[in-house]
Amino acid sequence: MTWSDISDLLWEGFQETAWMVGLSAVLTAVGGLLLGVLLVLTARGGLLAAPPLNALLGLVVNVGRSLPFIILLVAVIPFTRAVVGTTIGTTAAIVPLTIGAIPFYARIVETALREVPADVVSAAIAMGSSRRQIVGKVLLREARPALVAGLTITVIALVGYSAMAGVVGGGGLGDLAIRYGYQRFETEVMIATVVVLVVFVQLIQMLGDVVVRRLSHR
Amino acid sequence: MITVSGLRKTYHARRREVVAVNDVDLEVRPGEIFGVLGRSGAGKSTLLRCVNLLERPDAGTVLVDGVELTALSDRKLRAARRRVGMIHQHFALLSSRTVAGNVAFPLEVAGVPRTQRSARVAELLELVGLSDRAGAYPAQLSGGQKQRVGIARALAAEPTVLLSDEATSALDPDTTRSILDLLLDLNRRLGLTILLITHEMDVVKRVCHAAAVMREGRFTESGPVSELLLTEGSELAAGLFPLPAVQTRQGETAFDVTVSGPAADEPLLSELVRELGVDIRLLGGGVETLAATRAGRLRLAVAGRGEDAAGFLRRRGALVTEVTR
Numbered sequence: 001m002t003w004s005d006i007s008d009l010l011w012e013g014f015q016e017t018a019w020m021v022g023l024s025a026v027l028t029a030v031g032g033l034l035l036g037v038l039l040v041l042t043a044r045g046g047l048l049a050a051p052p053l054n055a056l057l058g059l060v061v062n063v064g065r066s067l068p069f070i071i072l073l074v075a076v077i078p079f080t081r082a083v084v085g086t087t088i089g090t091t092a093a094i095v096p097l098t099i100g101a102i103p104f105y106a107r108i109v110e111t112a113l114r115e116v117p118a119d120v121v122s123a124a125i126a127m128g129s130s131r132r133q134i135v136g137k138v139l140l141r142e143a144r145p146a147l148v149a150g151l152t153i154t155v156i157a158l159v160g161y162s163a164m165a166g167v168v169g170g171g172g173l174g175d176l177a178i179r180y181g182y183q184r185f186e187t188e189v190m191i192a193t194v195v196v197l198v199v200f201v202q203l204i205q206m207l208g209d210v211v212v213r214r215l216s217h218r
Numbered sequence: 219m220i221t222v223s224g225l226r227k228t229y230h231a232r233r234r235e236v237v238a239v240n241d242v243d244l245e246v247r248p249g250e251i252f253g254v255l256g257r258s259g260a261g262k263s264t265l266l267r268c269v270n271l272l273e274r275p276d277a278g279t280v281l282v283d284g285v286e287l288t289a290l291s292d293r294k295l296r297a298a299r300r301r302v303g304m305i306h307q308h309f310a311l312l313s314s315r316t317v318a319g320n321v322a323f324p325l326e327v328a329g330v331p332r333t334q335r336s337a338r339v340a341e342l343l344e345l346v347g348l349s350d351r352a353g354a355y356p357a358q359l360s361g362g363q364k365q366r367v368g369i370a371r372a373l374a375a376e377p378t379v380l381l382s383d384e385a386t387s388a389l390d391p392d393t394t395r396s397i398l399d400l401l402l403d404l405n406r407r408l409g410l411t412i413l414l415i416t417h418e419m420d421v422v423k424r425v426c427h428a429a430a431v432m433r434e435g436r437f438t439e440s441g442p443v444s445e446l447l448l449t450e451g452s453e454l455a456a457g458l459f460p461l462p463a464v465q466t467r468q469g470e471t472a473f474d475v476t477v478s479g480p481a482a483d484e485p486l487l488s489e490l491v492r493e494l495g496v497d498i499r500l501l502g503g504g505v506e507t508l509a510a511t512r513a514g515r516l517r518l519a520v521a522g523r524g525e526d527a528a529g530f531l532r533r534r535g536a537l538v539t540e541v542t543r
Contacts, residue, residue: 117308117310119306119307119308119310120310120311120312122267122272122310123304123306123310124323124327125272125299126270126272126299126302126304126381127299127300127304127323127324127327127371127375128296128297128298128299128300128324128327128328128375129296129327130296130327133327137323137326137327138312141312141314141315142312142313142314144314215314217313217314217355217356217357218313218357
């Protein structure tokens with residue numbers, strides 16, 4: 001296989017990985033923030049204390065987190081069909097990736113929001129803030145560095161999960177490494193894929209760190 | 219300005235009931251600085267948090283500026299809280315906002331338009347002497363500067379009363395003094411009513427017109443400082459003027475003599491000596507200018523005619539108690 005063949009394969013694989021990781025990261029950020037905020041608000045003593053609902057949400061998150069991704073990938077196939085109309089391909093892989101990552105990020109969000117000092121929240125209440133203002137102007141805003149750092153961890157985990165997307169025909173760099181590097185003994189492809197993945201993850205981490213540094217004023 | 223009556227707050231912790239505030243009545247008059255003094259765990263913090271309903275009391279009512287907070291709906295309570303400023307022991311500033319952003323927060327919450335906000339923020343920073351640090355983040359400030367930001371923020375929405383939750387307890391003595399001076403200044407210039415809680419006797423000494431001593435959820439004494447000083451057995455008086463052990467000689471009687479107001483500046487002791495021809499020894503004590511009044515408390519040993527000496531001092535308005543070793 002020539003270098004130009006390999007680079008074509010890599011470029012295609014990278015595009016698929018970037019699409020899968022990119023879209024599922026956006027959906028995970030939204031879903032994880034929502035779920036994380038709900039976990040904090042409904043907790044005992046929270047701003048919308050509802051311990052039974054909190055216990056239920058906690059259970060859902062734990063179930064989501066306890067399934068190995070490869071199992072989740074096939075277990076949600078019926079749901080995937082209902083959402084995107086197909087169960088194979090890159091876009092179809094986004095559904096299980098998002099479902100797998102939301103509980104992961106939700107726990108990170110929950111922890112980050114709990115780190116906001118209680119007296120800061122009570123000061124905001126004492127100043128007459130509404131719940132919406134407390135969530136938006138105090139909790140999410142104060143936790144921003146931790147939320148971005150957590151999202152960086154989550155996106156990198158998504159890169160890892162996306163390697164299994166080949167199982168449902170999702171393609172991507174991981175799939176490339178398995179099909180060419182492992183099954184066809186094309187060692188060059190394997191090595192090239194690994195290098196691209198390492199660089200990709202490195203770039204994500206660096207970008208995350210830069211943003212965290214700019215947001216952090218502690 | 220603040221009227222609390224029959225306030226009670228109980229916590230449930232592991233099958234045990236802890237009565238944090240037990241049937242407390244409190245009256246803070248307009249323009250007054252009222253201090254609640256107590257050790258940690260006495261319930262003073264809970265009491266303060268009940269005044270702006272950060273904690274919902276189990277029983278009792280809270281009136282601030284004629285509005286019964288305990289009777290308001292959530293929505294109206296939020297609006298009423300904006301009329302009550304609060305400062306905190308650990309400042310409780312938003313680390314993600316600049317000094318100006320922190321001071322603007324209560325205005326934002328109240329829906330004040332941006333243009334008016336910035337003018338008001340500049341005015342407040344001027345008031346607390348931090349105009350040059352408007353763009354700094356809290357992490358870049360000293361403790362005293364952080365508390366000044368806290369005070370500016372608390373005053374942003376033009377509250378009628380200020381609640382202070384151990385506002386100087388995390389500061390060194392010099393900074394404590396400058397923050398207390400600022401509070402006194404605001405009290406005088408703006409007529410701001412202040413309710414503060416503290417465990418530091420010095421805070422009461424420097425700024426409080428009236429005070430209460432809190433112990434196990436109850437007020438053991440409460441009233442204007444000048445009156446408490448002249449109340450027999452006052453813990454506040456004993457705390458403000460610590461006295462040494464009684465050391466009398468044969469034939470001497472020891473008395474604690476407390477004076478408050480103009481009497482503190484009269485030559486009582488020399489008059490006593492001249493009038494009764496007795497010898498007195500000063501065992502300890504002091505005369506000080508408190509925020510509320512001039513006051514003094516002395517421990518004397520009088521050689522002979524002890525009863526007459528006590529009678530003389532009492533007629534001159536002093537509180538006199540005989541002490542035995």
